[in-house]
Amino acid sequence: MKFVLSPDSFKESMSAKEVAESMERGLKVVFPQAQYIKIPMADGGEGTVESLVEATSGKIYNVSVTDPLGNPVVANFGILGDKKTAVIEMASASGIQLVPQDKRNPSVTTTYGTGELIKAALEKGANHLIIGIGGSGTNDGGAGMLQALGVRFLTKNNEEIPRGGKNLNLIHKIDISNLDSRLSKVKVEVACDVTNPLTGKEGASYIFGPQKGATEEMVKELDNNLKHYAKVIREQIGKDVENISGAGAAGGLGAGLLAFLDTKLVRGVDLIIHYTNLESHIKDADFVFTGEGSIDSQTLFGKTPFGVASVAKKYNVPVIVLAGRIGKGYEKLYDHGITAIFNILSKVTTLEHALKDGSQNVETTSQNIGRLIKASQDI
Numbered sequence: 001m002k003f004v005l006s007p008d009s010f011k012e013s014m015s016a017k018e019v020a021e022s023m024e025r026g027l028k029v030v031f032p033q034a035q036y037i038k039i040p041m042a043d044g045g046e047g048t049v050e051s052l053v054e055a056t057s058g059k060i061y062n063v064s065v066t067d068p069l070g071n072p073v074v075a076n077f078g079i080l081g082d083k084k085t086a087v088i089e090m091a092s093a094s095g096i097q098l099v100p101q102d103k104r105n106p107s108v109t110t111t112y113g114t115g116e117l118i119k120a121a122l123e124k125g126a127n128h129l130i131i132g133i134g135g136s137g138t139n140d141g142g143a144g145m146l147q148a149l150g151v152r153f154l155t156k157n158n159e160e161i162p163r164g165g166k167n168l169n170l171i172h173k174i175d176i177s178n179l180d181s182r183l184s185k186v187k188v189e190v191a192c193d194v195t196n197p198l199t200g201k202e203g204a205s206y207i208f209g210p211q212k213g214a215t216e217e218m219v220k221e222l223d224n225n226l227k228h229y230a231k232v233i234r235e236q237i238g239k240d241v242e243n244i245s246g247a248g249a250a251g252g253l254g255a256g257l258l259a260f261l262d263t264k265l266v267r268g269v270d271l272i273i274h275y276t277n278l279e280s281h282i283k284d285a286d287f288v289f290t291g292e293g294s295i296d297s298q299t300l301f302g303k304t305p306f307g308v309a310s311v312a313k314k315y316n317v318p319v320i321v322l323a324g325r326i327g328k329g330y331e332k333l334y335d336h337g338i339t340a341i342f343n344i345l346s347k348v349t350t351l352e353h354a355l356k357d358g359s360q361n362v363e364t365t366s367q368n369i370g371r372l373i374k375a376s377q378d379i
Contacts (some may be wrong), residue, residue: 001034003027003091004317005283006278008292008304009040009047010324013358016040016047017054022359023289023322026366030374037281041290041304044191045134049078049087051084052130055276057083060126066148067098068137070163077117080275085128086121089135090114090250096137096143096212104213106139106205106222107166111253115148123183128276131257132191132268133250137212139165139205139222141198141229142256150178151260165205165251168225174236175284179260188261191268193302196248198241198255199227204248212251226252233259269307279311287373288312289366291322295341297329306336313337322365324354342369 011256014022020038027034039055042048047280053060058080067073075092079085091097094112096104114131121129138144143153145164152175153161153168161167197203205214205223214222229252230242239259246265247255257263273279282288290308292299299306309319318339326343333341344361345354354361 001031002285003031004037004039004281004288006039006288006290006308007040008042008290010293010358011046011325013293013355014087014362016042016051016187018359019291019317019362022362023366026363027151027370028369037285039276039278039281040372041276041308042132042268043134043271043302043304043307044132044193046089048089048130048132048191048268048272049076049092052080052087053078061120063117063120065093065108065113066093067113069099069103070110070270073098073113074120075113075117077121078170079121079124079126086124086126086132087122087130088114088117089132090253091132091135092118094138095135097135101173106137106209106212106251108164109138110140110144110163111136111138111211111251111256112144112148112163113140114253115145117148118145119180121317122180122186127186129188129272130191131185131188133253133334134191134193134268136250136253138253139209139212139214139251141165141168141226141252142254142344143168143229145253146256146260149180149183151176152178158363164366165222165225168229171229171232174232176260183261186225186262188257188263189271190257190263190265191271192246192249192254192256192265193268194249195245197243197245198230198247198252199223202248204252207248208251216311226251232256247369251281264268267302269302269304273307278308279314282312282317283315285312285317288317288319289322293323294325294327295321295323295333296327297332298332299333305338306333309337320369322362322372324358327360
């Protein structure tokens with residue numbers, strides 16, 4: 001019997017690795033001699049570095065960078081087993097979780113720290129970057145990241161603009177003469193699961209600005225500033241990134257990467273599936289276990305369980321999904337390769353206790369599912 005255990009993290013409760021280990025402990029009670037292949041997953045957001053480093057026997061490095069408000073913070077990045085591919089989560093340096101609730105203001109937050117992470121990866125000899133851009137606390141179009149890499153955004157007075165999305169309207173000239181020369185030989189893959197353009201009612205500012213602390217007036221200003229930013233890039237860099245699908249990801253970081261680096265946007269879970277060689281492990285498996293904190297109709301849009309099930313469906317391997325919450329529209333997943341979905345909660349409880357007891361609940365639920373599988377085999 002072969003089980004492939006490929007969950008995402010259960011946010012604020014367990015890492016993807018911890019979930020996989022809990023699944024294994026539960027199943028081993030019933031199938032102690034089975035083969036267990038643990039492949040922690042991610043979709044480009046939290047857990048991407050850990051997942052790829054774990055799968056390739058790479059190494060994680062910590063480095064002090066600039067957080068969204070301009071303060072020092074320790075962030076990390078990974079170098080994969082090939083020693084040449086770096087994986088970065090922009091949220092580690094520029095994520096919304098780094099900004100206290102009462103200080104969230106996308107007019108002033110910066111992606112400068114993400115640029116510093118990229119430079120740190122270049123120092124390790126990376127010539128291939130995988131960048132997950134979920135969970136940002138910024139709306140600066142990636143300008144801060146680019147400033148850290150040597151790009152100068154200049155005003156009419158030939159002064160560098162201050163950091164933050166509220167200052168993009170001051171850009172008069174873009175000077176790329178000091179852009180880190182190593183980047184000319186670097187391929188960039190961006191794990192991006194949103195399709196929003198840079199500007200407009202479906203763009204970075206209008207759709208994601210409010211959740212980062214933007215008022216209605218601020219949203220309009222930020223959107224107009226990104227339009228100006230795109231216009232100057234179009235005129236001086238020769239790249240039109242304003243309406244590209246995914247350019248609005250991470251407050252426009254997608255656009256900044258597309259305009260200045262050799263960048264390809266890729267659906268996050270597909271990228272993780274590729275680099276972990278998940279398909280080669282699934283094709284001869286008896287069961288696949290996956291899951292994440294919340295399952296609902298949105299899971300269809302490139303979330304980990306959907307991506308894992310899409311692979312398993314090719315080989316008719318049953319897929320079991322575990323979740324802390326099962327929301328509206330989850331039934332649609334049964335048409336896309338998922339066999340059964342289980343809620344791990346065993347009783348009515350507070351969110352605090354549910355998060356604290358996550359590992360035990362996954363273990364218990366996995367054991368119970370294992371018993372059901374064994375019973376069906378014995379019939």
